[in-house]
Amino acid sequence: MSDHEYQRQVEELERESATAARLFDIRLVIGGLFAIYGVIMTIAGIGASDADLEKAQDININLWTGIGMLALGLFFLAWVRLRPVVPAPSTEERSGE
């Protein structure tokens, strides 16, 4: 095994890598999905039938889950808003690490 050749290879690939520059922000997806789910669940909770309530031991579980999911979704969206992704360092900067 020639000494550290594989490490140079990995460094080379890291320089060419596109992930840091082109990968979207997962916080947007989590925030968006949970906001949508939150709204759906909250609406289901507002229209909950007596049978639904009885099944869930008199807790309006759709409503509470909906509110919780909406809150988490908004938290993630707010996080993206307040701390946007720092633009990925360019090729030259990365190679200087």
Place this chain on the structure above:
Amino acid sequence: MHYVAGELRLSTNGLDYTVLGIYFAVVLGIGFAARASVRTSLDFFLSGRSLPAWVTGLAFVAANLGALEILGMAANGAQYGAYTVHWYWVGAIPAMVFLGLVMMPFYYGSKVRSVPEFLLHRFGPSSHLLSSIIFSVASILIAGVNLYAMAIVLEALVGWPQWLAIVVAGFFVLAYITLGGLSSAIYNEVLQFFVILAAMIPLTVVGLKRVGGWDGLTDKLTDTQGQDFTSAWGGTGIGSDNPLGANWLTLVLGLGFCLSFGYWTTNFAEVQRALSAKNLSAARRTPLIAAFPKILIPLIVVVPGLIALVIEPNLGKPGSGLQYNDAIPLLMRDLLPNGVLGLALTGLLAAFMAGMAANVSSFNTVFTNDVWGAYVVRGRSDRYYLTTGRVVTAVGVLGGMGTAFIASSFSNVMNYLQTLFSFFNVPLFCVFIIGMFWKRATPAAGFWGLLSGTVAAMVNYFWFYKQHLIDIPSDQGANFVSAIVAFVVGGAVMVAVSLFTTPKPVDQLAGLVYGTTSPGMAEPPAEGDEAWYRKPAVLGWGAVVLAAACYVPFSF
């Protein structure tokens, strides 16, 4: 593993399927959107080593939070009671902290792309090839277990034929990993983590209300199952009898040390998440960030198992038609109205797919780089290995479908997984730990330690235990003992072989053995990483203290 059709059928409606449909659309969308980020093989296999620590940390815990884990740990809760917390607080946290604090600098700092590749540089090709092949086979087997279990659960819950569930789930996993590689797998794991929480928290809350809160739960369990059932250590004295079939010594050494360290520190499906982090500090924090949710997961997984036993005391008894694995589906059927029910179903499916995806995404990396690229077709362009990785992904998914039937011969899914891990991962951990701390350990010792430890565990389990040559009361207890045997035999063989063979020259071990660093490896810390809450030692020891504190309510 056998479900009675109709017994557990959920009353799903359009609302539930809307929730499920949205999730599937998002899963595929992540795959397509992540596709733009894949330019090199490093992007595909390790996300270009560029992800932030909170993402890799949550993916680290989610990769382990597959549906088999959720259903299996709830089943263990119903079968063994509070003993199940040992799988978390003794059987996970110390090993995760050890990975972050001690081992990660070697893994990440040496720039290896996989766990087997570390063996290649530390020991040489023989142990590298052996572990790569064992890992590849094990990944496919476990992916198959996942698919099979999912098909059975879906058939019972919503009446889909088994082949349909296997084809649909296999297709989605195949599509999003082939498109977006590890980034896609990791992003979906992070999403899955939150969906699981959203599914399991309502289930636990409603369940607790049904049984009269925490006090009602413990009182009823103590009445029907005895005092030890709600205690973590009661009845684990050496020689005393308990349902787990293990005593405190085999628990701590077998589960807490051998099995757990073997799984968390050398299982590439886990370590891969940390290797995709953007720098060494983020890589070290990956398992440490994961440790905190891991400590709390028993609250939403084991507690529902206990609740199910109170609601349905015949659970797991012969003739009731209900297996311990039915604990969570049972609660879903009895307690969740439409809406949350769809969410729980989505969470379960998400967990099945993520569990399988973790195996497939680590399999394609090891097979492409460590088997195909290292021994079959060497020295081709990066583009070639990227394409190979995509093809290998497809082969892995198809192989998982094909091997699904193996799962059917074991009654408890977790037993099966634990058995496999004790045979593969424990000797691997033994070889790693000796190799990282003892410069004298030789290439030959690495190979023979790995092989002898694996064989010793199999001999102990399938011959000594299954043929009743030694008396261990349960499969779980036998797993713990087999793990200890694997570690001791592997270690002894390594030391013995090392003394009679030539070690690698010290200058070739830079960065691979404790006390050395690779040339040019010292990276300056990234901005903001000096903050106290990002210090690995603070996070790691904090997790250990918290896990120990969690035992207090279950010990007296």
